[in-house]
Amino acid sequence: MNPPGPPDDPHAELAALVRDVRNGLAWRARGGAYAAPGGRTARPPAAPTDAAVSAPAPDLARVAPAAVAARAIEVAVDVEAPALGPARTLPVIREDLGECTRCKLSETRQKIVFGVGPALAPLMFIGEAPGADEDRQGEPFVGRAGELLDKMIEAMGWGRGDVYIANVLKCRPPGNRNPEPDEVAACRPFLDAQIQAVRPRIIVTLGRPAANVVLGNDAPISALRGRFHEHRGVRVMPTFHPAFLLRQPERKRDAWSDLKQVIAELERLGVAPPRPARG
Numbered sequence: 001m002n003p004p005g006p007p008d009d010p011h012a013e014l015a016a017l018v019r020d021v022r023n024g025l026a027w028r029a030r031g032g033a034y035a036a037p038g039g040r041t042a043r044p045p046a047a048p049t050d051a052a053v054s055a056p057a058p059d060l061a062r063v064a065p066a067a068v069a070a071r072a073i074e075v076a077v078d079v080e081a082p083a084l085g086p087a088r089t090l091p092v093i094r095e096d097l098g099e100c101t102r103c104k105l106s107e108t109r110q111k112i113v114f115g116v117g118p119a120l121a122p123l124m125f126i127g128e129a130p131g132a133d134e135d136r137q138g139e140p141f142v143g144r145a146g147e148l149l150d151k152m153i154e155a156m157g158w159g160r161g162d163v164y165i166a167n168v169l170k171c172r173p174p175g176n177r178n179p180e181p182d183e184v185a186a187c188r189p190f191l192d193a194q195i196q197a198v199r200p201r202i203i204v205t206l207g208r209p210a211a212n213v214v215l216g217n218d219a220p221i222s223a224l225r226g227r228f229h230e231h232r233g234v235r236v237m238p239t240f241h242p243a244f245l246l247r248q249p250e251r252k253r254d255a256w257s258d259l260k261q262v263i264a265e266l267e268r269l270g271v272a273p274p275r276p277a278r279g
Ligand code: URA
Pocket: 127, 128, 129, 130, 131, 134, 139, 140, 141, 142, 143, 145, 146, 167, 243
């Protein structure tokens, strides 16, 4: 296993390794895998396995119930995170993905949407699945939600070309329906491999499905956003999906507060944005 972290920081690498082993043992102790509510539940979900590493509690009282229930999701959530193979480069991972037919989405997609960004990016954004524009162009977040994501990244002092952007699913679900468990299971090894290759210092997940898949839980986004979690030694900040923010612009303030925490944490880690952040 090759845990993410800077190659020149053996302490961070060792700490990540210890955390991996500890999490692995905890997963094993709980055993099994389950699907999120509404899915094919094999056993009741265990408590979230991610460790909250900084915890200003989210202000649940301010979260509109409609927003929480906005999308009933059926996303496969692996409590048992799949084992990682040796790290591969992004071009090798793309080659391994090939003209993928591992799930039924291959029958309806136009283009595979693998991911974009530099090979080693300090910041990685993970969305849910390509939409119609992304399916046509083969690039993540190029539609209206993508325009807003670009603005969010720029407000943080970064540019789209400085960060890595990927989705849980690499192919568009027809009609933008929710990802199904078998589709997530088929794509998951490629997302894991991308994270392993990019070695981001911080991952920002966009929307509930991406947060649930990365963190291996089924909690609503309102319970996850606003504080850091951890995935294989990488800090993860779940925030709202830009498509949701387009529908509920009054929640942009909350998303910006999440992103400001990311800016501050990157700074603490010694990673400065190319330009000063706004606000
Ligand atoms: N929504 C996503 O989650 N990903 C995209 O690439 C586009 C829209």
